[in-house]
Amino acid sequence: MKELFTLTKVMLSEKKAILLAILLGFLAAISSVGLLGTGGYLISQSALHPPLYTLTLTILFVRFFGLSRAASRYAERYFSHKATFSILGKLRVYFYDKIEPLAPALFSSYRSGDLLSRVVADVERLQYFFLRVFYPPLVMIVVFITTGIVIYTFSIFMAFVLLFGLVIVGFVIPFIFTYLTENIGYHLRQKRSLISVQITEFLFGFTDLRTNRRLKDKQSDIARTSKELIEEQEKDGMLAAKGESISLSAAFVIAWVMLVVGVTFVESGVLNGVFLAMLVLMTLTVFEVATPMAVIPGHLEESRVAARRLFQLTKHQTDVEEDFSSTEVPTTPVKITFSDVAFSYPNAERLALNKITFELEAKEKIAIVGASGSGKSSVLNLLLKFYKKFDGDISLGNFQLKNISEEDARRFFGVVAQENHFFNDTVRGNLLVAKPDASDEELQFVLNEMSLHHLQLDTVLSERGFSISGGERQRLAIARMVLKDAPILLMDEPTTGLDSITEQEVLSFLWPKVEGKSVIYITHRLVGLEKMDKIIVFDKSKIVEEGTYEQLMKVKGYFYQLKQLEKEKIG
Numbered sequence: 052m053k054e055l056f057t058l059t060k061v062m063l064s065e066k067k068a069i070l071l072a073i074l075l076g077f078l079a080a081i082s083s084v085g086l087l088g089t090g091g092y093l094i095s096q097s098a099l100h101p102p103l104y105t106l107t108l109t110i111l112f113v114r115f116f117g118l119s120r121a122a123s124r125y126a127e128r129y130f131s132h133k134a135t136f137s138i139l140g141k142l143r144v145y146f147y148d149k150i151e152p153l154a155p156a157l158f159s160s161y162r163s164g165d166l167l168s169r170v171v172a173d174v175e176r177l178q179y180f181f182l183r184v185f186y187p188p189l190v191m192i193v194v195f196i197t198t199g200i201v202i203y204t205f206s207i208f209m210a211f212v213l214l215f216g217l218v219i220v221g222f223v224i225p226f227i228f229t230y231l232t233e234n235i236g237y238h239l240r241q242k243r244s245l246i247s248v249q250i251t252e253f254l255f256g257f258t259d260l261r262t263n264r265r266l267k268d269k270q271s272d273i274a275r276t277s278k279e280l281i282e283e284q285e286k287d288g289m290l291a292a293k294g295e296s297i298s299l300s301a302a303f304v305i306a307w308v309m310l311v312v313g314v315t316f317v318e319s320g321v322l323n324g325v326f327l328a329m330l331v332l333m334t335l336t337v338f339e340v341a342t343p344m345a346v347i348p349g350h351l352e353e354s355r356v357a358a359r360r361l362f363q364l365t366k367h368q369t370d371v372e373e374d375f376s377s378t379e380v381p382t383t384p385v386k387i388t389f390s391d392v393a394f395s396y397p398n399a400e401r402l403a404l405n406k407i408t409f410e411l412e413a414k415e416k417i418a419i420v421g422a423s424g425s426g427k428s429s430v431l432n433l434l435l436k437f438y439k440k441f442d443g444d445i446s447l448g449n450f451q452l453k454n455i456s457e458e459d460a461r462r463f464f465g466v467v468a469q470e471n472h473f474f475n476d477t478v479r480g481n482l483l484v485a486k487p488d489a490s491d492e493e494l495q496f497v498l499n500e501m502s503l504h505h506l507q508l509d510t511v512l513s514e515r516g517f518s519i520s521g522g523e524r525q526r527l528a529i530a531r532m533v534l535k536d537a538p539i540l541l542m543d544e545p546t547t548g549l550d551s552i553t554e555q556e557v558l559s560f561l562w563p564k565v566e567g568k569s570v571i572y573i574t575h576r577l578v579g580l581e582k583m584d585k586i587i588v589f590d591k592s593k594i595v596e597e598g599t600y601e602q603l604m605k606v607k608g609y610f611y612q613l614k615q616l617e618k619e620k621i622g
């Protein structure tokens with residue numbers, strides 16, 4: 052339930068819209084009650100053939116309630132939906148702000164289909180919390196109290212019948228349905244989440260599935276889950292319909308009881324017969340606002356689970372930094388120092404970096420080499436503050452990395468990662484991510500330099516850049532890094548996927564461009580390292596060797612052996 056309190060707190064930031072929606076909801080409902088009540092009274096009065104002028108006031112009320120019902124119903128729909136959409140907007144921003152600092156750690160704990168389902172579908176589902184859970188009971192209670200007071204002025208007993216009806220329709224029936232929907236709701240959510248995961252995995256793994264001829268198996272898995280989901284939805288729909296019809300039937304029974312009680316009172320002279328139709332019709336109408344109570348349990352449970360799943364993400368890891376005020380970071384290279392840095396990934400048992408100490412002077416270029424899994428990329432993950440908890444110190448010039456914000460830390464760096472993301476946008480749009488104010492000439496120049504002349508700035512890339520080759524994607528990523536013009540460049544296997552001729556071409560363009568900048572260059576290929584000021588060799592999360600290319604080759608240690616191995620492989 053704690054999640055619902057937090058949710059309500061976020062929601063109440065839209066107080067004005069919510070109050071307006073509740074007020075209009077009350078006006079619409081009370082106008083309906085007034086319309087039917089005065090209508091009933093008008094019919095009863097007319098039957099007694101009074102002079103026409105005695106009916107004028109009642110006719111005026113009927114007209115007034117008729118118009119106000121239409122107007123307030125329209126306004127209530129408008130404002131309640133407006134409030135819902137503003138609340139949804141607020142919730143999206145709230146959750147985005149909360150989970151953005153947790154990436155990429157979040158991706159190692161949740162499957163992307165599940166994450167997508169949470170941040171899109173679960174947030175979407177919360178719209179019902181206001182529309183179907185929060186606001187109908189408030190409107191119902193106020194409308195019942197008002198109608199109850201009117202009925203009470205005619206008969207205290209009839210007012211009690213109304214109160215009894217309210218308890219049955221508004222609380223007892225929904226309570227029973229809370230119990231009944233619990234099980235179905237659980238299965239429904241399980242199936243929804245499963246289908247989202249299955250479809251995302253199907254789309255991501257489409258090529259591999261096709262090559263391994265497993266498409267049909269996966270398709271039938273999805274079809275099966277879809278069928279089960281439809282069955283659960285049917286059960287859920289049936290139960291909601293049952294809830295509403297039982298509530299409606301109960302409301303008719305209460306109105307019928309009211310009629311019987313009223314007739315008895317008229318016969319015994321306690322109640323003037325001219326008011327009987329009015330009181331019965333008012334009772335019948337007032338229950339219109341109580342019948343939606345039957346579907347509240349289902350929506351309440353849905354909202355509670357959706358909120359819990361979302362808050363689970365935000366609580367997932369407390370690796371969130373405190374709020375740092377923005378710092379003026381230098382635009383020229385600075386010295387980087389790692390002192391006794393030890394780091395392990397969340398939930399991982401072993402250290403990814405074990406007491407790492409090294410320095411990179413301003414404008415120096417170092418290569419980090421080593422076997423796969425030895426900890427090379429982890430150095431970049433820490434510098435970019437993707438993970439914030441580590442032991443030891445990392446400094447950037449005069450700053451301690453721990454004391455500056457992610458934004459400021461990232462301003463130091465231009466990055467080419469092993470896998471770079473491309474948007475389903477034009478080549479121009481993908482390049483402008485790095486330098487939003489770059490001119491077309493500047494963009495075209497960098498493209499030409501990267502041997503990407505054939506790509507037009509207006510060419511639209513497909514999702515994740517799959518419409519160009521892996522090598523072209525790497526070159527485009529390098530172009531993006533060059534455009535950003537940051538003082539320190541971090542490159543993690545930037546020539547992955549390039550053939551050796553293109554690799555040489557790209558590197559020959561790259562090296563002059565990085566003049567005057569600091570570079571950390573991670574590679575498993577040991578070619579062209581003679582140019583580097585220093586080579587750091589990693590093995591099993593530790594630095595095992597460090598020196599220039601000549602020094603390392605001379606000592607004939609680990610690097611030398613790696614180099615010999617590579618030579619043997621290439622032949």
Ligand SMILES: Nc1ncnc2c1ncn2[C@@H]1O[C@H](COP(=O)(O)OP(=O)(O)OP(=O)(O)O)[C@@H](O)[C@H]1O
Nearest residue numbers: 159396397399403422423424425426427428429430
């Ligand atoms: N997100 C993660 N969660 C848990 N463990 C991780 C994660 N990323 C990497 N590791 C582990 O941390 C260790 C160091 O990984 P890292 O990516 O730094 O190695 P690497 O030398 O860059 O490897 P490669 O050359 O294959 O990219 C490895 O044992 C790896 O399995």
